[in-house]
Amino acid sequence: MAETRHSKVLIIGSGPAGYTAAVYAARAMLKPVLVQGLQPGGQLTITTEVENWPGDTQVQGPDLMVRMEEHAREMGAEIVSDYISSLDLSQRPFKAHADSGITFTADAVILATGAQAKWLGLPSEEKFMGFGVSACATCDGFFYRNKEVVVVGGGNTAVEEALFLTNFASKVTLVHRRDTLRAERILQERLFAHPKVALQWHSAVEEVLGTETPPGVTGVRVRDVRDGTESVIPCDGFFVAIGHSPASELVKDQLELHADGYVKVEAGSTRTSIPGVFAAGDLTDHIYRQAITSAGMGCMAALDAERYLAGIEEVLDDQDTARD
Known part of the structure; x- marks a missing residue:
């Protein structure tokens, strides 16, 4: 029988947005599960010297991502080496099916699948x-x-x-x-x-x-x-410089997107068109596309998810009180 695993917060993607979201969600005692995807660490793993990451005058992109992953683990996030091949946001809890055969369910989902630069293919x-x-x-x-x-x-x-x-x-x-x-x-x-x-x-x-x-x-x-x-x-x-392609295939028929495929979020937040689903990083950012802005949005997504889950628990408590 296929394995099903439930968590309060499921984070899909493992770049600066995903790992930062994992750090903040773990610190909020939400016990997040992060599924890394095909390219753990995202685009920074193919970048050599990084000189615009605060606190490091120079750091190798892959080394920075290793440190961010270790930080997330140390905070208590569970990091899973797997790939989410399909995602169902039509029912709750949300369901994500992985290549390994595991079905991940969650009360809230943070999408941090990023974007890829378009290349010439040479x-x-x-x-x-x-x-x-x-x-x-x-x-x-x-x-x-x-x-x-x-x-x-x-x-x-x-x-x-x-x-x-x-x-x-x-x-x-x-x-x-x-x-x-x-x-x-x-x-x-x-x-x-x-x-x-x-x-x-x-x-x-x-x-x-x-x-x-x-x-x-x-x-x-x-x-x-x-x-x-x-x-x-x-x-x-x-x-x-021929453009970027957001990795929005999982949600293209479920969430509201911009014309170029980036996930739409409410201004000043990471909330998408479905309550409980949040998007951070290059998946939604077609303007800045920097590691530091992606990390900032990862922080925002975790805080937004924490508030969302707290609101759900408050509603359930009120319903229990009314029944009593």
């Missing part, structure tokens, strides 16, 4: 990921002070990343398949006016070039989409 892109290839200028821009970088994309994300990188890089080349951008007009005007920015129109990135030992990016090979001619743009860093 083998060379994956090869140099963390060694010159990045999807977060805010995270990694500092490492390219007085160096040349390339950004690929044509929307707000790409233009914002390119403009941010001008604070550090000596030159920023934006590569786009067309000769017009999709970004907001005011962002385009800032980009076009910036002396450090060069535009590479009608171009698609075909390969990231680099060295083996030590691993590092030296350039990108691009193809002109009009005539097929190829050229190489020398650079020290390559930033992919």
